[in-house]
Amino acid sequence: MLGRTLREVSTALKQGHITPTELCQKCLSLIKKTKFLNAYITVSEEVALKQAEESEKRYKKGHSLGDLDGIPVAVKDNFSTSSIETTCASNMLKGYVPPYNATVVQKLLDKGAVLMGKTNLDEFAMGSGSTNGVFGPVKNPWSYSKQHREKRKQKAHGENEDSNWLITGGSSGGSVAAAAAFTCFAALGSDTGGLTRNPAPHCGVVGFKPSYGLVSHHGLIPLVNSMDVPGILTRCVDDAAIVLGMLAGHDPKDSTTIQDPVKPFTLPTSADVNKLCTGIPKEYLAPELSSEVRSFWSKAANLFESEGAKVIEVSLPHASYSVVCYHALCTSEVASNMARFDGLEYGHRCDINVSTEAMYAATRWEGFNDVVRGRILSGNFFLLKENYENYFIKAQKVRQLIANDFVNVFNSEVDVLLTPTTLSEAVPYLEFIKEDNRTRSAQDDIFTQAVNMAGLPAVSVPVALSNQGLPIGLQFIGRAFCDQLLLTIAKWFEKQVQFPVIQLQELMDDCSSDFEIEKLSSVSLKQ
Ligand code: GLN
16 A cells, blocks of 8 residues: 555655656556546656656665656646646637746745646636536546446436536546545645635645745746636645645746745644634625535534634624626636637637637637637726726725725634535535526535635635435635645644545545446546
């Protein structure tokens, strides 16, 4: 047993129980075996094997190596990767190979990590299901757990139960599925409105969004620059801290990053929970919240109390405006960000010679899906001269009020906020696609978006399995730049709840034969 976590496997590498190449090959074979999940858009097999070989040389020389050396990682396909195609799951960027690495990708490689590939997402990260990218939806590995499949059979009453697999949540669904299926030991997602934290609980992994400015977003193809943050997906909190330690710090290429030097994020083994004050925002008790999530939320609060922490109800009075405010700001920034895709310099170009305008229009029509086009239209509407004050400026003011609510709470005695991450466990694909993208995002991100508008750190930790045998997670929100304290509390909590991290083999007990795996596959992996 090599270990399930990054730290454990890193120790196994250091002690020589496995070589980086063997580890890389194991992950590559799991990627092939789980192709039907559609977690990866591009598998960088050759690059990965070469990086593993380099790492092996370093181990052989007996260098004292960092925790990431030889560790398989995956990166969402909206981070630029030099010499590896970067598509944002869009026709617009199919075939685009960036000339440089995003800062976070470069940092991972500099630390010796092995890049397994680029993971699937909603087109340009706009969505909350990982269902609308051009390479098809991502399937939740937990759809295939024995316990869940049995429950589903009981419910299906003769329907074709396999057509009703579960979504991962999004838009970082590919990275989450890749981590949950053990095809890598850490994955990068992007978090603009919560979409590292949103899919994490659905797949039973830890999803961490650092404080805005702690980690560079240079090379992350922008959705909403004022909110975009690289997110970290791992199978335990400690691993998230290790990766954060490698990524955090000033980047001369990203003026929003902090200037001060960053200390390593080493989490203590115990936390002084009895000195903490945990806030429970009353506005987060949404009527749509499932009774199971609500019950785990209150059990978690009781756990803190029983350990001597002070648990108090707090108010974030402007929280209810966050979805509508996010929409106005997101689409406005999208309208401006997407202007760069004009068919001239890179990406798709429609072969129309009538006029430049006609070429732009046809390129953008063919290149973007209806979600992206819809957001460009809304954003341009909000930015029109006659609407600018009424929509964009007003939304900026509301954003400030939302951020101030958090400041007020953290200026009182509160150290951390405890909230649900999502309304419920993962839902079946067929149910999810009944609603349009905007409605879904509005419902699915209600507990996460305000955090992005305030630039705070937050982490979703898996808590337990629901009656349906599916993972449920809770979110902790911290003070800006108090990421270390936040992760320390989350680590303590994780230890108390002992979420059953299930090995892929167990997870897919019922569909282990290749024949069945092929049968379940509806979308093919692009390799
Ligand atoms: N659901 C939100 C959106 O579609 C959040 C996106 C994200 O965090 N990547 O814009």
